[in-house]
Amino acid sequence: MPTPGTPLARLGFLTIGLFDPADPAAGHETTLRTVELGERLGFDSAWLRHRHLQYGISSPVAVLAAATQRTSRIELGTAVTPLGWENPLRLAEDLATVDVLSGGRLNPGVSVGPPMHWDDVRAALYPDTADVEDFSYTRVERLLRLVAGEPAASFAGREGVVEEWSDRVQPHSPGLRDRLWYGGASTRSAQWAGQAGVHFLTSSVVRAEGGSTDFAQIQADQVRAFREANPAGRVSQGLVVIPTDGATAEQRERYAAYVEARSPRVGVPQGPGRLLFARDLLGTSEQIAEALYAHAGFREVTEVVFALPFSFAEADYEQILTDTAERLGPLLGWSPAA
Known part of the structure; x- marks a missing residue:
């Protein structure tokens, strides 16, 4: 058994919402049921990851809007929304709408940089403005100002008989600005997030x-860099965690094969960005808890959002989430929400 440190305050999970392109509705329904299960198990948050032009959820904000009507307590987040695909004004409207529908439970996480496979999608995404689009931190700053309620237009008032115009994003959702997160993999991003007054999501990928x-x-150094810039900000760590306490023999075999297939990239910087991937944590809850307490990054946080493996089945997610909530979480000092 590990030696407990500071109790884990908040426990969430992340999924990409995989689906069969021949039957996408079924996969989206599975994702909604998984979020509902997370609420029943007492998780503090459920997060969706964008997967543009893939067979995962391309519009988490739309799916989270549906989730607001099937849950009542669990917080809902995006981890993360790549702003290179978004117009900040339109995204601000969508986020505010979902936050209102949820009763103030939305935690939008965003990132910057050009869209993945930029040369392949630029003609479809920005046919007229690709060469002048700004994919820097200023895109986040625009979103923050609009969500906060700063002016979005120079006109407000009545026009005609019934039309009323606002000069700021509507609906305005007070408090949403204070629940925005930035997903970063470098010390520079961590410092920028702290200076911008947003929270910091650190995942299973960092830059060497x-x-x-x-x-x-x-990862630990990046968390400390964020906290130096924003001592009051929140930090959440996201690793792939697969407890096997309640798994069948067949599930354990499949899980081990999944982890083994991904292990060659661990510890080896990948691509021009020199990205480092964390090792997936597979084993009993006791083994995983011991590994986490030995992890320098984990020792710097009191919140986690564990990532569900991308390609598993609904029954697998049910087993993993149940073991996480009922076995692993308590070993980390966490208590499920009422």
Whole structure:
């Protein structure tokens, strides 16, 4: 058994919502049932990841709008929305609408940079403005101002008989600005997030910095850099965690094969961005808890959003979430929400 440190305050999970392109409705329904299950198990939050032009959820905000009507307590987030695909004004309207529908439970996470496979999608995404689009932090700053209720137009008032115009995004959802997160993988991003007054999402991917390939230590250093810039900000760590306490023999075999197939990339910087991937944590809850307490990044946080493996079945997610809530969470000092 690990030696408990500071009790884990908040426990969430993340999914990409995989679906069969021949029957996409079924996959989206599975995602909604998974969110409902998370609420019943007492998880604090459920997060969806964008998957543009793939067979995962391309519009998490739309799916979360549906989830607001099937849950009542669990917080709902995006981890993350790549702003290179978004118009900040339109996204601000969507986020505010879903936040209102949820009763103030939305936690939008965003990131910047050009869209993935930029050269392949630029003609469809920005046919007239691709060469002048700004994919820097200023795109987040625009979103923050609009969500906060700063002017979006120069006109407000009545026009004609019944039309009333506002000069700021409607609906306005007070408090949403304070629940925005930035997903980053570098020390620069961590520092920027702190300075911008948003929370920080750190995942199972970081940039190899300073010649080091020690994922856990790099992550811990980035968390500390964020906190230096924003001591009051929240930080959430996201790793792939697969407890096997309640798994069948067949599930354990499949899970082990999944982890093994992904293991060659661990510890080896990938691509021009020199990305480092964390090792997936597979084993009993006791084994995973011990590994987490030995992880320098985990020791810096009191919130986690564990990622569900991308390609598993609904029954697998039910087993993993149940073991996480009922076995692993308590070993980390966490208590399920009422």
